[in-house]
Amino acid sequence: MENVILIVHLLLALALIGVVLMQRSEGGGLGMGGGGGGGGVMSGRAAATALGKVTWVLAIAFIGTSLTLTIIAAQNASGSSVLDRLGGEAPAAAEEELPLTPPSGEDLLPPTADDAPLVPRAD
Secondary structure, X not given: OHHHHHHHHHHHHHHHHHHHHHOOOOOOOOOOOOOOOOOOOOOOOOOXXXXXXXHHHXXXXXXXXHHHHHHHXXXXXXXXXXXXXXXXXXXXXXXXXXXXXXXXXXXXXXXXXXXXXXXOOXX
């Protein structure tokens, strides 16, 4: 069942991309502009075209399949971890605990020339 919904979801995504690309560009961002007789930029509501209605239907169906796939995935999860399904053991915790004290101000400074180790030069 999950595979069928996934295939429908992918087909809806491709159809939605196609319908959006086929729509007429009105110029400007967020659907503003386009000119034309009397409507102007700040018209109350643009005329709903057939492609606009198809876009809404496909978008609602896409969201529906997304929610359905999410619900199915949550039911199949059954509270187990990915590591549990692999059969491997989780890495062992470190034996030595790090101190929880914040570093002092001196630890945050870059090293100076005095801090460099003394290494004999090979001349």
